[in-house]
Amino acid sequence: xxxxxxxxxxxxxxxxxxxxxxxxxxxxxxxxxxxxxxxxxxxxxxxxxxxxxxxxxxxxxxxxxxxxxxxxxxxxxxxxxxxxxxxxxxxxxxxxxxxxxxxxxxxxxxxxxxxxxxxxxxxxxxxxxxxxxxxxxxxxxxxxxxxxxxxxxxxxxxxxxxxxxxxxxxxxxxxxxxxxxxxxxxxxxxxxxxxxxxxxxxxxxxxxxxxxxxxxxxxxxxxxxxxxxxxxxxxxxxxxxxxxxxxxxxxxxxxx
Amino acid sequence: xxxxxxxxxxxxxxxxxxxxxxxxxxxxxxxxxxxxxxxxxxxxxxxxxxxxxxxxxxxxxxxxxxxxxxxxxxxxxxxxxxxxxxxxxxxxxxxxxxxxxxxxxxxxxxxxxxxxxxxxxxxxxxxxxxxxxxxxxxxxxxxxxxxxxxxxxxxxxxxxxxxxxxxxxxxxxxxxxxxxxxxxxxxxxxxxxxxxxxxxxxxxxxxxxxxxxxxxxxxxxxxxxxxxxxxxxxxxxxxxxxxxxxxxxxxxxxxxxx
Ligand SMILES: Nc1ncnc2c1ncn2[C@@H]1O[C@H](COP(=O)(O)OP(=O)(O)OP(=O)(O)O)[C@@H](O)[C@H]1O
Ligand SMILES: [Mg+2]
Numbered sequence: 001x002x003x004x005x006x007x008x009x010x011x012x013x014x015x016x017x018x019x020x021x022x023x024x025x026x027x028x029x030x031x032x033x034x035x036x037x038x039x040x041x042x043x044x045x046x047x048x049x050x051x052x053x054x055x056x057x058x059x060x061x062x063x064x065x066x067x068x069x070x071x072x073x074x075x076x077x078x079x080x081x082x083x084x085x086x087x088x089x090x091x092x093x094x095x096x097x098x099x100x101x102x103x104x105x106x107x108x109x110x111x112x113x114x115x116x117x118x119x120x121x122x123x124x125x126x127x128x129x130x131x132x133x134x135x136x137x138x139x140x141x142x143x144x145x146x147x148x149x150x151x152x153x154x155x156x157x158x159x160x161x162x163x164x165x166x167x168x169x170x171x172x173x174x175x176x177x178x179x180x181x182x183x184x185x186x187x188x189x190x191x192x193x194x195x196x197x198x199x200x201x202x203x204x205x206x207x208x209x210x211x212x213x214x215x216x217x218x219x220x221x222x223x224x225x226x227x228x229x230x231x232x233x234x235x236x237x238x239x240x241x242x243x244x245x246x247x248x249x250x251x252x253x254x255x256x
Numbered sequence: 257x258x259x260x261x262x263x264x265x266x267x268x269x270x271x272x273x274x275x276x277x278x279x280x281x282x283x284x285x286x287x288x289x290x291x292x293x294x295x296x297x298x299x300x301x302x303x304x305x306x307x308x309x310x311x312x313x314x315x316x317x318x319x320x321x322x323x324x325x326x327x328x329x330x331x332x333x334x335x336x337x338x339x340x341x342x343x344x345x346x347x348x349x350x351x352x353x354x355x356x357x358x359x360x361x362x363x364x365x366x367x368x369x370x371x372x373x374x375x376x377x378x379x380x381x382x383x384x385x386x387x388x389x390x391x392x393x394x395x396x397x398x399x400x401x402x403x404x405x406x407x408x409x410x411x412x413x414x415x416x417x418x419x420x421x422x423x424x425x426x427x428x429x430x431x432x433x434x435x436x437x438x439x440x441x442x443x444x445x446x447x448x449x450x451x452x453x454x455x456x457x458x459x460x461x462x463x464x465x466x467x468x469x470x471x472x473x474x475x476x477x478x479x480x481x482x483x484x485x486x487x488x489x490x491x492x493x494x495x496x497x498x499x500x501x502x503x504x505x506x507x508x509x510x511x512x513x514x
Contacts, residue, residue: 113367117365120363121360121361122363122366125357125359125365127325128352129377129381130349130380131376131380
């Protein structure tokens with residue numbers, strides 16, 4: 001059977017990843033707390049991703065608006081353009097696109113950084129220097145990802161909507177007051193909250209997968225490249241899986 | 257003459273002077289690969305022992321067991337009289353603060369400057385240390401290796417030999433009682449190797465440290481050792497001074513000296 005060895009490898013991988021996640025939950029609350037390193041990671045992971053996330057979010061909002069306009073005009077509901085775009089961005093496109101770009105930028109850099117630290121024995125060197133490398137490297141990065149991604153999503157949403165506002169104004173004119181009140185009036189708690197909550201999980205997925213791949217990197221420079229690459233692939237897939245689960249859960253909770 | 261170290265182990269620990277490092281019946285395997293297979297070694301204070309073995313014979317595995325980075329399958333390791341088996345993380349850290357480890361690949365932190373690299377073990381092991389003390393110790397350690405001017409450089413800006421010396425300075429900064437060297441001269445040209453070996457000897461005399469050196473560089477073995485231990489098939493195959501082993505007729509010993 002061709003599938004059997006692959007299936008076995010897949011199950012081993014799932015087992016190893018679960019163990020890694022379990023280890024994370026055992027370790028994160030125990031002292032010593034690496035506060036300084038955590039703040040440094042927030043800066044690196046959050047603040048430094050801002051230009052990229054901002055740019056893509058802006059273009060996204062602008063383009064979606066321009067793409068939707070012809071159909072809206074056709075059905076005579078052009079005035080509802082801000083509402084449709086606003087809902088689409090806040091509920092789905094904002095969190096997912098931001099998370100995917102975050103996975104591409106942060107997932108790969110965590111994977112590569114920890115991977116090269118592993119193969120050049122820097123992680124071992126930390127351990128003999130009285131530092132728990134799991135806490136110092138993994139816990140700080142995962143927490144920084146979990147906290148920074150939702151912030152980036154919120155900022156990205158706002159920038160997207162601004163892009164959308166400009167998109168509306170290319171062909172017709174809306175006052176910004178009208179644009180924003182239209183969106184705010186139609187948005188409800190059940191649009192904003194699930195999207196916000198799921199971005200924490202997206203952040204966790206990106207952080208923990210990047211760390212897992214890097215921390216267990218195989219020897220050699222090829223191993224480092226592979227860690228970076230597979231952490232992007234795996235965390236992107238996980239983002240969609242979590243998205244799928246999130247929509248089911250909000251459905252069950254009647255939040256739709 | 258060559259003595260089987262298994263006999264040497266019978267020495268009682270009754271002497272007030274406890275051995276710095278004792279390794280007894282150490283076993284370590286990875287799957288079916290039996291890397292260490294009943295390895296024994298004992299080291300006294302101030303001694304400088306070289307472990308000689310072919311590539312892949314398990315030398316790095318051996319010293320990683322000594323520092324607790326790998327857990328042996330069976331056997332005991334005692335450092336300064338404390339057994340490492342089943343020891344807590346805090347206890348292990350206390351022992352590690354007295355042990356220096358020079359990694360085969362140097363393991364300098366790429367994202368930190370030389371100064372931060374040296375500060376790292378200090379700040380981590382000795383929590384109550386002031387910035388002034390840290391500055392003095394960092395400069396001292398860099399002066400010991402003759403590289404005080406590189407203090408604000410990044411590791412990538414340094415040559416291989418300089419990186420090795422910075423790694424050595426980082427090892428020295430805690431004034432360890434024993435230093436474990438994993439192939440300190442591999443990948444360096446012969447002149448730089450000699451400089452590193454000389455430096456190791458100077459440090460050994462200055463701080464009266466004990467050294468466990470892993471090597472297959474005969475120059476290093478000749479210059480740096482009081483005693484040589486040959487690692488073959490996971491065992492301590494032979495031990496003696498360089499001169500004793502050099503005269504040996506045993507083919508497995510002879511191959512190293514050709
Ligand atoms: N973490 C590990 N997992 C599996 N096998 C390992 C691991 N570490 C070492 N080995 C195996 O143990 C054996 C000894 O490796 P080790 O690195 O100790 O060799 P060495 O004597 O230091 O060689 P070199 O002189 O090339 O550094 C090798 O066969 C290696 O494949
Ligand atoms: Mg080695």
